[in-house]
Amino acid sequence: MSITVRYFAALRERMGTAEEVIDAPAGTAAELVAWLVARDDQADALAHPSTRLIVNDEIVSREHALSSGDVIAFCPPFSGG
Amino acid sequence: MMLIRVQAERFDAGALLNKMSGADSDCGAVASFSGQVRGGNGLTALELEHYPGVTEKALTRIATHACKRWDLRQAVILHRIGRMEVGEEIVFIGATAPHRRAALEAVSFMIDTLKTQAPFWKKEFDAQGERWVETRAEDDRAAARWLQEEEDMSA
Numbered sequence: 532m533s534i535t536v537r538y539f540a541a542l543r544e545r546m547g548t549a550e551e552v553i554d555a556p557a558g559t560a561a562e563l564v565a566w567l568v569a570r571d572d573q574a575d576a577l578a579h580p581s582t583r584l585i586v587n588d589e590i591v592s593r594e595h596a597l598s599s600g601d602v603i604a605f606c607p608p609f610s611g612g
Numbered sequence: 613m614m615l616i617r618v619q620a621e622r623f624d625a626g627a628l629l630n631k632m633s634g635a636d637s638d639c640g641a642v643a644s645f646s647g648q649v650r651g652g653n654g655l656t657a658l659e660l661e662h663y664p665g666v667t668e669k670a671l672t673r674i675a676t677h678a679c680k681r682w683d684l685r686q687a688v689i690l691h692r693i694g695r696m697e698v699g700e701e702i703v704f705i706g707a708t709a710p711h712r713r714a715a716l717e718a719v720s721f722m723i724d725t726l727k728t729q730a731p732f733w734k735k736e737f738d739a740q741g742e743r744w745v746e747t748r749a750e751d752d753r754a755a756a757r758w759l760q761e762e763e764d765m766s767a
């Protein structure tokens with residue numbers, strides 16, 4: 532399935548890109564992370580518990596089931612204000 | 613009335629406060645918080661990144677939550693993005709209410725929850741280079757305290 536993946540702040544710098552469209556097997560957000568880590572060691576930071584996942588503009592858990600066309604964003608802990 | 617804005621441009625906190633002060637005749641209280649870039653430790657500048665669209669939604673949710681919990685007339689959240697020098701303003705939070713406790717608590721609630729709920733990221737610059745700011749445990753505790761209070765109230 533086609534998924535748009537976005538990376539922010541420190542994760543964007545670590546992954547070397549702000550956004551990519553990938554063709555990943557169907558599954559949960561956690562399974563997508565495992566797939567990304569298998570593809571590229573640098574992606575291990577995505578698996579860190581402090582990394583927040585936002586799918587189609589809503590914060591979700593790692594058990595969230597992804598659908599084709601979803602936009603998933605990987606976010607380091609927020610530090611605004 | 614709610615005002616939510618994310619902008620790169622500088623803003624005048626005094627002018628925002630004056631505008632809020634005269635808006636509602638039944639308000640006895642106007643409270644605000646202004647955050648600015650802290651110097652010292654060799655810091656020269658900050659850069660703020662955010663998640664366009666999602667940030668505005670998160671800020672709207674925080675202000676809406678404050679309006680439900682306290683009797684407010686106005687709730688204002690304005691946050692800058694991009695590069696800022698030492699002493700420049702970063703964020704303005706404001707609330708007006710008939711009574712002071714509501715205005716003061718709402719401002720405190722909005723800045724505490726903004727820090728953990730809105731997708732902003734700060735990068736610091738100094739003579740040694742640059743680094744992303746990490747969330748401080750006390751920020752997490754401050755936000756958690758408000759939610760704990762709500763759970764206690766509904767229990």
